[in-house]
Amino acid sequence: MSRFFTTGSDSESESSLSGEELVAKPVGGNYGKQPLLLSEDEEDTKRVVRSAKDKRFEELTNLIRTIRNAMKIRDVTKCLEEFELLGKAYGKAKSIVDKEGVPRFYIRILADLEDYLNELWEDKEGKKKMNKNNAKALSTLRQKIRKYNRDFESHITNYKQNPEQSADEDAEKNEEDSEGSSDGDEDGVSAATFLKKKSETPSGESRKFLKKMEDEDEDSEDSEEDEEWDTGSTSSGSDSEEEEGKQTVLASRFLKKAPATEEDKKAAEKKREDKAKKKHDRKSKRLDEEEEDNEGGEWERVRGGVPLVKEKPKMFAKGTEITHAVVIKKLNEILQARGKKGTDRAAQIELLQLLVQIASENNLGEGVVIKIKFNIVASLYDYNPNLATYMKPEMWQKCLDCINELMDILFANPNIFVGENILEESENLHNVDQPLRVRGCILTLVERMDEEFTKIMQNTDPHSQEYVEHLKDEAQVCAIIERVQRYLEEKGTTEEICRVYLRRILHTYYKFDYKAHQRQLTLPEGSSKSDQDQAENEGEDSALLMERLCKYIYAKDRTDRIRTCAILCHIYHHALHSRWYQARDLMLMSHLQDNIQHADPPVQILYNRTMVQLGICAFRQGLTKDAHNALLDIQSSGRAKELLGQGLLLRSLQERNQEQEKVERRRQVPFHLHINLELLECVYLVSAMLLEIPYMAAHESDARRRMISKQFHHQLRVGERQPLLGPPESMREHVVAASKAMKMGDWKTCHSFIINEKMNGKVWDLFPEADKVRTMLVRKIQEESLRTYLFTYSSVYDSISMETLSDMFELDLPTVHSIISKMIINEELMASLDQPTQTVVMHRTEPTAQQNLALQLAEKLGSLVENNERVFDHKQGTYGGYFRDQKDGYRKK
């Protein structure tokens, strides 16, 4: 009965069901719409009326059939599963069984199954061949059935003695069942069962529909009542365990509500026999599937949401005067369905759009239109029940359009007030005299839109054309945000302005401002700019924009998070545009480094991104040490990818569960914001090289030498482990090869390894001012090579002419002079400068390798002797202390 309607229309209960169910859905969808137009047309609905007993027994027979099939193919695992289900189903049918006695077919399957299992058990050969699962299932099942059958012992022996008869009886019984009035009820069937059956007749149902038809025009508020009805009828079918307690209640209820006659029932029975029989099999199967799925818990079928919503043409009855009140009522009606289970969200959106049309057609004023539009956008967001899934492109487009329209209206009508704190009651949608007040927050909508955009970008393959297509929307998103910003600047509170500014900042900070860059380049050349250029450059410099927005936030924001984000973005933007000192000062002033670990992960990711950008910026400025320090944290962990939110690490995949992974996935930064990881690593390694190689050369024989960069050393070791050293291929190999060359003071080779076609393509060309970076790099390499050379080979020279050095490293004399002077001042190089001859005179103060070794040996021998003496002390003064003083004396010596 009602069950068949519900299968289709209650999509929410099905969404969790198996795929098969979904196939059945479209059919159900028809039913779902039908109730509205429905008369008592039973042929169409193909309703089946069955008694609880029928239903239970059918369930059992179905299960038995599967078991038999499984037995035939020797699938013991399946048998076990089904047997367990069978046990449960039997438990459910217990009340009926109690009344009617144990059905023969049930006994038969139990007996057969036991025999079958014993047979399998004996068949040692077969058992060996069985796979592990099956064998396991066999033993489990065997034990279970033994235990289970103990309860039915008498029945089974009975059956075994006389299997023929019982089979016949079974068939007979089936027939009887189909006739509806069972013989088993001989011993005085309770009135309840009888009445219950009656209650399930279509007449009751049809009445309900009739009632609904009446209700329909007024309102669909009777859904509550509907539910009540449903629970009433369904529970009678499913909760057979509770049945006994309820019977009297039910009986009275049905007596009251369904005064169907005996004839009615008979007629229904007949109809069923004639027509429904054909469909019977298919349907019962479907039913059973559902039942299987629903087993173990009570289930309740809810009649599909508010079916009325789907009735497009019946939006308003013809001739109804469209007034504010009617439209608002309608809107509320639609909105009530929102969020409820089983609401067709797509249809709801359509409906709302229709409503907007109607509203605007009837000139109901902008207030109503805005209100409805707000709701459209909200339902667009609601369309996806899952947080992880992203909007479909068409939805997205719709959403953008809708927001744009909304903005249009808001700009056109400055007398409309929009706010989330306007109460529903105090809304003013049509009174034109007073300013219109509409509940709703445009900012929230836009923020949500931005999030959706991020989600879309996250879920699109970044290397596809699709991504590019989506990325084109970014401009639109920015435009919308800009409009909202303008709107809120006029009307919004400071808080709102801060929020929208942050949105704006988030869309600006990562973009390199080429226009401003160009302008900067051309500026010194002369002010002869054409007007056209002027016009082109009209747009605000992103730097100025950032400055303005961020300053506002710094001044006005009261939530810490927005300010933190703004600062980080500001720093990022500075760093991106090579304003190193501003960026660094801002970073230091903000004290973010101290407390960033308390921030939430997205902010931390932003912080990491900023630090990386800062490091790269320092590198571009030639500040190797700062670059190295900024990148150290990110690079040394080896998880740069994860820390920057640019991908998940496979390694830690096992460590987290699905939920965590989902969360992490949501944190990922969209691809167009990514920082090139190879560039990052290369910058890090090159700066490490520039620091580490001279350091290594200077402290070659120092036992207490420590590493500056572990990762760099790791790369060097990897390079050394290579059995066969070919020409470098990857970026790392290039750096390693360059380091080796630098170690020898061979700057030309080093240079050719660091800057060449391959490296240009991979790394250096990614910088906005690639050439400048390259020149800086060459210079750095020359300087550091010179230092390394002096460290390594100073012991071989008595004196060396600075001119020679300047020739060797192609540096001009003053630079060489300054580098050497610096080294001498820092006591790194034991030498002095001879001004008249422009030579460096080495002082031989550094011990040679042998001398060093000898010194170390002497040190070790000293400690050895001391230890030895302690042994001697023990020997001499085991008890006495008079040697102690002497020992101290030794030490002092």
Added chain:
Amino acid sequence: MASRKEGTGSGTTSSSSNTGAGGKGKGKGGSGDSAVKQVQIDGLVVLKIIKHYQEEGQGTEVVQGVLLGLVVEDRLEITNCFPFPQHTEDDAEFDEVQYQMEMMRSLRHVNIDHLHVGWYQSTYYGSFITRALLDSQFSYQHAIEESVVLIYDPIKTAQGSLSLKAYRLTPKLMEVCKEKDFSPEALKKGSITFEHMFEEVPIVIKNSHLINVLMWELEKKSAVADKHELLSLASSNHLGKTLQLLMDRVDEMSQDILKYNTYMRNMSKQQQQKHQYQQRRQQENMQRQSRGEPPLPEEDLSKLFKPLQAPARMDSLLIAGQINTYCQNIKEFTAQNLGKLFMAQALQEYNN
């Protein structure tokens, strides 16, 4: 090449080792009642050992082999040898004993002396005094009394002078090893110090007259240029390496001493506790006696205070021995080099 070097070197090496061992020989004279007074090596054996290292040994890896020969009076004559095959990880079940027996049987078939008289081993910068060497030499000497171990130093040889030395364990050490007791007391009782662990046996390299004739002939034909290595002035590398090794040993020694030190400390602490316990006991007994009660029963002190395990001293003895050899090496090497340097200086001055 090698034959030449050896041919002319035979006189010098034997003499140098003779003198080297002479000094020690006197020291050991009293106790040196060992069966072998001299080792006479066939030129063939020397060449085979050198060849073996050349082919298989590199860096710190060590090559080993078996010496064959016979004992004539108090002279051990080594007339032939064969190498142990190099060990690889994958044929772990390779049976060395089986291989040796096979080899010896085969050699007997071609009428070669098949008496097992010891073994040889190459060394890396003179580091050979190890536990492994001690153990295997002990088992050799235990089984065949006359066994010697020949130590071949390829690095020194490459510098121009053949370095081949024959060693045996001293009888004292043999006894200690037999007892397998390396506690400080046992070593003290055996009066074993690092100087008295190994005794060097003088070596004579002997060639047949025919070969000697051939040598003389070859010497006339060959140029002098081949003897450069002996005069090479580049010495720092060798010295550095030896120093490094020496340093490592000193470190080990230091640790060993520390271990011994803690042992001593624990020992004395225990001694004190024991003493206190005994005193207390005595006092109590005295009191009991005065009260007329029977004295407390005697308790086993060793149960109450378990004797501490003394650290084995063998390792430190070995290290000390090794340090000794290093020092000797360095001394020898520097002495030679100083000579060379003075020579070069004189030459320079003369040329100027």
